[in-house]
């Protein structure tokens with residue numbers, strides 16, 4: 001039996017007269033300890049998919065199942081890292097971590113908690129920024145803090161919504177390795193959204209494209225059968241990696257073409273009416 005599952009999930013927004021169907025009939029089965037990368041276009045419904053997995057949104061139809069039980073609300077087993085960071089603005093870097101750690105590990109002694117928090121601050125290279133508030137951090141620093149907070153809570157399932165998108169290439173590589181290390185050591189289950197095929201192939205066991213919206217759905221999976229540990233420096237020369245990248249990118253490009261032609265076909269045809277020349281019908285007053 002799958003560990004985490006989306007069963008025929010559909011979700012839309014708006015009243016029936018003006019409904020926007022974001023996701024339609026989405027099915028996904030994830031094994032325990034699996035690392036799945038979902039890749040898709042902007043606005044296709046990736047964050048909506050994450051919110052459904054996290055129990056923050058309810059599907060209109062279908063079910064989300066974790067470990068045999070329906071996910072009805074958010075809980076500590078499902079840790080989501082949002083794209084918009086959702087940090088508490090009145091708390092420092094350390095404070096944002098502390099409130100999360102206290103919530104999940106209320107019994108942890110104070111000294112151990114301080115060390116634990118420092119470990120995560122160092123991991124995401126925010127050392128010496130412990131007392132800064134979120135408003136004093138750059139976008140990338142906020143993203144790293146948000147990642148540290150999600151990782152420190154040690155949820156069974158890590159739901160990462162484009163966790164590394166705002167980072168420079170070097171920090172991005174460091175944190176990619178860190179996420180892989182945590183996933184391997186702690187044997188978590190990970191669902192990560194990314195728009196980067198190379199990142200997905202480097203990190204995941206499986207890549208699942210999301211088709212463009214409206215009514216987006218998950219396409220067939222691409223298993224990533226590259227040996228671990230994966231070395232980013234040699235991966236570019238690996239024929240299996242090149243083949244996978246070519247296949248996934250080609251599929252995404254074909255989806256994009258389909259989406260464009262869909263939009264073209266959806267263009268409104270206006271009625272063939274000629275405007276009346278009002279001057280010939282009405283005389284002006286005065």
Ligand SMILES: Nc1ncnc2c1ncn2[C@@H]1O[C@H](COP(=O)(O)OP(=O)(O)OP(=O)(O)O)[C@@H](O)[C@H]1O
Nearest residue numbers: 013014022040041042043044045046047048049083
């Ligand atoms: N609460 C909401 N109410 C109404 N429409 C919504 C709501 N949340 C999302 N949408 C719409 O659903 C669609 C998908 O949004 P979503 O944020 O899930 O996409 P995304 O793939 O994560 O986008 P991006 O890549 O730009 O972050 C968009 O058209 C968006 O406007």
